[in-house]
Amino acid sequence: MSGGKVWAVGLDFTAIDFETANGFRGSPCAVGLTKVRGGKVVAEASWLMRPPANHDHFDYHNVRIHGIRAEDVAGLPRFGELFPEIGAFIGDDILAAHNAAFDLGVIRSGLEVSGLAGPAYDYVCTVMLSRRCYSLVSNSLPFAAEEAGVPLVNHHDAGEDARACAGILIDIAARNGANSIAELYLSLGLALPHQQAFDPARDALSKQSLAALAIACSAAGGVPPARPFRSGWPEEGANPLPNADAEPGHPLYGQTVVFTGELSMPRPEAKVRSAELGARPESRVTARTTVLVVGDGFVASDLRSGRLTGKARRVLELHERGRPIEVLSEGEFLQMVGGYAAAGVPAARPA
Numbered sequence: 001m002s003g004g005k006v007w008a009v010g011l012d013f014t015a016i017d018f019e020t021a022n023g024f025r026g027s028p029c030a031v032g033l034t035k036v037r038g039g040k041v042v043a044e045a046s047w048l049m050r051p052p053a054n055h056d057h058f059d060y061h062n063v064r065i066h067g068i069r070a071e072d073v074a075g076l077p078r079f080g081e082l083f084p085e086i087g088a089f090i091g092d093d094i095l096a097a098h099n100a101a102f103d104l105g106v107i108r109s110g111l112e113v114s115g116l117a118g119p120a121y122d123y124v125c126t127v128m129l130s131r132r133c134y135s136l137v138s139n140s141l142p143f144a145a146e147e148a149g150v151p152l153v154n155h156h157d158a159g160e161d162a163r164a165c166a167g168i169l170i171d172i173a174a175r176n177g178a179n180s181i182a183e184l185y186l187s188l189g190l191a192l193p194h195q196q197a198f199d200p201a202r203d204a205l206s207k208q209s210l211a212a213l214a215i216a217c218s219a220a221g222g223v224p225p226a227r228p229f230r231s232g233w234p235e236e237g238a239n240p241l242p243n244a245d246a247e248p249g250h251p252l253y254g255q256t257v258v259f260t261g262e263l264s265m266p267r268p269e270a271k272v273r274s275a276e277l278g279a280r281p282e283s284r285v286t287a288r289t290t291v292l293v294v295g296d297g298f299v300a301s302d303l304r305s306g307r308l309t310g311k312a313r314r315v316l317e318l319h320e321r322g323r324p325i326e327v328l329s330e331g332e333f334l335q336m337v338g339g340y341a342a343a344g345v346p347a348a349r350p351a
Contacts, residue, residue: 010180011039011173013124014093017161018106019066020051022059024212025102025338026109027051028079029058029068032158033089034166039173041166045089046159050078052114054216061264065331066156080114083107087119094181094192098141098165100125101250102335104195105208112200112209120197124181126168127251131326132188133172137319138303138327144168193249208338236283237268239275246278251336253278256288260311261295263330273337285314291326293333303327 019030029051035043050056050073058070097103100123111118130139134147141164145152150167154160178184185192205213246253257279259267270293271281285292292315303316315325328336 011170011178012037012093013096013166013169013181014090015096015162015166015169016090016103017097017158017165018103019068019156019158020062020106021068021070022051022055022057022062023334024055024109024215025105025208025335026113026212027055028106028110029073030066030158031082031086032160032162033086034159034162035089035093036166036170039170041163043089044159044163046162047082047086048073048076049082050074050076052079052110055113055212061331066158078114079110080116083111083114083116090121095121095123096126096165096169097123098126098144098161098168099251099332099335100127100193102338105206105338108195108198108206109209109212112198112205113213115200117199117201118197121195122192123195124169125193125249125251126165126172128249129172129184129188130168131324132190133175135324137316137325140329140332141165141168143303148172191249237266237271239281239283240272241275242278242280243276244278246276248278250277252291255279255291257281257291257293258283258285258289258311259293259295260309261298261330263293263295270333274333277337285311285318285325287318287323289315289318289323289325291328293328293330295330298329 013036015034015036017032018028021027021029028049030046030048032046033044034041048068056070058068063069095104104121104123107121108118126144127139130136130144130147134144136143136147141161142152142155145164145168148168148171150164150171152160152164173179173181173184176184176187178187181192248254252274257274259270259281263270274281279291282289292311294309294312296309312327315327319325
């Protein structure tokens, strides 16, 4: 990250990236951390770990992405045991993550199901900043890292992903002439997001943790978790209205989302979950479309290889005409909606 780039003095933060064992975001099996001071990387750390008890099964889909297997973490400390070291490395820093809703959710859910309290964090989402500051057909980490001049070689290695996230934030700050995170957000007219401290002994558990605990309880009793949608529903289903009370800082809030290809969840379920987060799902690509979610095992590199559906080709055509449409893999979408496991059983609403 040299090459004549002007470093932003006072640009201090820690970038973080988690890999998870399964669809529940509270199942971390690896973490990477990159500490930045004055716009320069000064320290790095990474750990493999066992996910919290009862949430430590490794799904084929996740293993295929990051290559970490149950035997790779057998005998290692669990997330709850390691978090004091992770938290000590972060300290009081602002956290940066590419799709921060996922990584901050990993911390919260992982600690909740471990019965542990968690600290408050101010945080930065480099997906959101990439959308504001770059013009890319996909804001996935490899594309954003390449635009930032920090090409990513081993995507889904937690340490490398954290380093790439740091490079993206450093580049965006430099492009905006910002010498700190506060200056960057002020220049973009944004408010810095904040995750509150929590104590599972006192505070209501997050929706994702409640759902995962319900699934674990059902599995222990030999009862398969219920699915909200069954075969026989129309492929597209209805287009629910956006949730007016959704969090405006979420990456899907205010987006118009279209789904294409074979998804691992029924398409109507994907639409409901995106609408809950403030997105407007639609059934075909139009001039209103801002996000296309592609199934069938799509990854960002497919945008270059041409292995795309008709809807995805339409998005590329519109992007070339200046329409700011973003292409997401289903994996990236699942991270944004909190993981697949959480969809298994509807969570009880906290009192």
